[in-house]
Amino acid sequence: MGKDLKGNPLPPGIMQRKSGIYRGRFYYKGETYTKDNADLKKLVQEMEDLRYEVKHGLKGKGDNITLDTWFDIWLNTHKKRTIKESTQVRYDDFYRRYIKKQIGQQRVADFNPIILERLLQNMADDDYSTKTIRDVYNILNAMFKYAVHNRILTFNPCAGVEVPKTKTKQIRVLTVKEQREVLEHAKERIHENLIQVALGTGMRGGELLGLTWDDVDFRKREISVNKTLVYIKDKETKKYVFKYQTPKTKNSIRTIPMQDSVYKALKRQWIQLKEMQLSASEWQPLEGFENLVFVGKNGKPITEHTFQVTLDWIEKSINKERKKQAEKNKTVFIPIPHFYPHALRHTFATRCFEAGIDAKVVQGFLGHYSIAITLDLYTHVTDDKAKSEMDKLQNLYKEII
Incomplete structure (x- = not known):
C-alpha cells in the first residue's frame, strides 16, 4: 500500500507524485491504465469508473455498448451519487x-428518433398512461444525454421525439359488489389477511409488505406506518435482495386506527403464522426479516409481484364463478375489470369518502403530503354511490311534485 507525501496510507493502486498530483494505475489483460487528479476522492471514483469500463469492454469500444449495459453504467455509476436508493429502485424497476x-x-450507437418514437407509440397503442410514457422518455433522454457527454454518441436520439398523448385513465376502484367478491374469493388463501388489511387501511404495497409485529398495537388498536419493503439489486453482488427503506415522504410516517375487519385479520394472521411455523418443514425466514406480519409459506418476505399474482388468481376465480352464474341464468357474462394492488388503496379511500369522512382525515390515513393529491385522486364517486344519491334527489322531487 502506497503513502502520500505526508506518510499517510493511500488506497491500493494510487500514489502521490512530488508535484502533489495523485496517480491511479491498474493492469488488465496486459494493458496498463492510469489517471491523474489533484483531488484524491475524485481520482478514486474515476478509477472505479475506469475499471468498470475496461472490464466490460467499454473503453474505446463505444460502438458495442448495448442499452442494457449503458443503463447499468448510467444508474449505478452516474446517478447513484445524486439520487436516493429508493429512487434508484424505482428507475431500475421502470427500466425492467x-x-x-x-x-x-440494441446497441446504443444504433438508436435514432424513429426507433424511440415507435417504442413510445406502441406504448400509447397498448393504453399506457401519458405519465408512464413520459417517464420512459425521461429515463431514455437522461441516458442518451450521458452517452453524448461521455462521447459514446455524437447526438441525443431523443432530441425532437414527441411523446404521444393518451386518454387519461380513470382510477380503478372496486365497487361495493366487487369488493365483496374479492373478499369472498380470497377466503382460505394464504394472503387473505393481507388483502383484508389493504382494503381496510389504504396502505401502499411496500408499506404492507414491510409491516412488522412491533408496528401493530392490539391494545390501542393502531398500526404504525414507518417503513417500506423493497426488492432491490445490490450494488456489490448485483443480486436482488430485500431491504427496509423509509417511507415515500415524511407524511407517509403515520398511525392508522384499526377498524374491526383489520383487527380481526391481524389477529388471524398472528395465529396462522404460529401454526405455519410449527407445521412448515422449510420455515426459513430471512435474517433481519423474522418479524414481518405478511410472509410466504417458507417464512420469507413476499414481493409486490407475489401480491399481484394473488390478485390475479382471485380475479380468475371471480370470473369463473360469474361465468357459471351467467350460463345458469342465461345472461351475458361480464368479467370483473382487471385490478392491481394499488386499486385496493383507491378503494379504501373511496369508501372513506362515501362514508362521509372528512378529506383531511382521509389524507392522514393515506399519508399524502398534500390535501390536493387526496382530492384530485379520490373525489370521484362510484356508480353505486351516484345512483343512491340520485335516488335521494328523486324522492325529494316526488314530494315537491
Whole structure:
C-alpha cells in the first residue's frame, strides 16, 4: 500500500507524485491504465469508473455498448451519487418493466428518433398512461444525454421525439359488489389477511409488505406506518435482495386506527403464522426479516409481484364463478375489470369518502403530503354511490311534485 507525501496510507493502486498530483494505475489483460487528479476522492471514483469500463469492454469500444449495459453504467455509476436508493429502485424497476425487453439488447450507437418514437407509440397503442410514457422518455433522454457527454454518441436520439398523448385513465376502484367478491374469493388463501388489511387501511404495497409485529398495537388498536419493503439489486453482488427503506415522504410516517375487519385479520394472521411455523418443514425466514406480519409459506418476505399474482388468481376465480352464474341464468357474462394492488388503496379511500369522512382525515390515513393529491385522486364517486344519491334527489322531487 502506497503513502502520500505526508506518510499517510493511500488506497491500493494510487500514489502521490512530488508535484502533489495523485496517480491511479491498474493492469488488465496486459494493458496498463492510469489517471491523474489533484483531488484524491475524485481520482478514486474515476478509477472505479475506469475499471468498470475496461472490464466490460467499454473503453474505446463505444460502438458495442448495448442499452442494457449503458443503463447499468448510467444508474449505478452516474446517478447513484445524486439520487436516493429508493429512487434508484424505482428507475431500475421502470427500466425492467417498460424498456429492457423491447430495446435493451440494441446497441446504443444504433438508436435514432424513429426507433424511440415507435417504442413510445406502441406504448400509447397498448393504453399506457401519458405519465408512464413520459417517464420512459425521461429515463431514455437522461441516458442518451450521458452517452453524448461521455462521447459514446455524437447526438441525443431523443432530441425532437414527441411523446404521444393518451386518454387519461380513470382510477380503478372496486365497487361495493366487487369488493365483496374479492373478499369472498380470497377466503382460505394464504394472503387473505393481507388483502383484508389493504382494503381496510389504504396502505401502499411496500408499506404492507414491510409491516412488522412491533408496528401493530392490539391494545390501542393502531398500526404504525414507518417503513417500506423493497426488492432491490445490490450494488456489490448485483443480486436482488430485500431491504427496509423509509417511507415515500415524511407524511407517509403515520398511525392508522384499526377498524374491526383489520383487527380481526391481524389477529388471524398472528395465529396462522404460529401454526405455519410449527407445521412448515422449510420455515426459513430471512435474517433481519423474522418479524414481518405478511410472509410466504417458507417464512420469507413476499414481493409486490407475489401480491399481484394473488390478485390475479382471485380475479380468475371471480370470473369463473360469474361465468357459471351467467350460463345458469342465461345472461351475458361480464368479467370483473382487471385490478392491481394499488386499486385496493383507491378503494379504501373511496369508501372513506362515501362514508362521509372528512378529506383531511382521509389524507392522514393515506399519508399524502398534500390535501390536493387526496382530492384530485379520490373525489370521484362510484356508480353505486351516484345512483343512491340520485335516488335521494328523486324522492325529494316526488314530494315537491
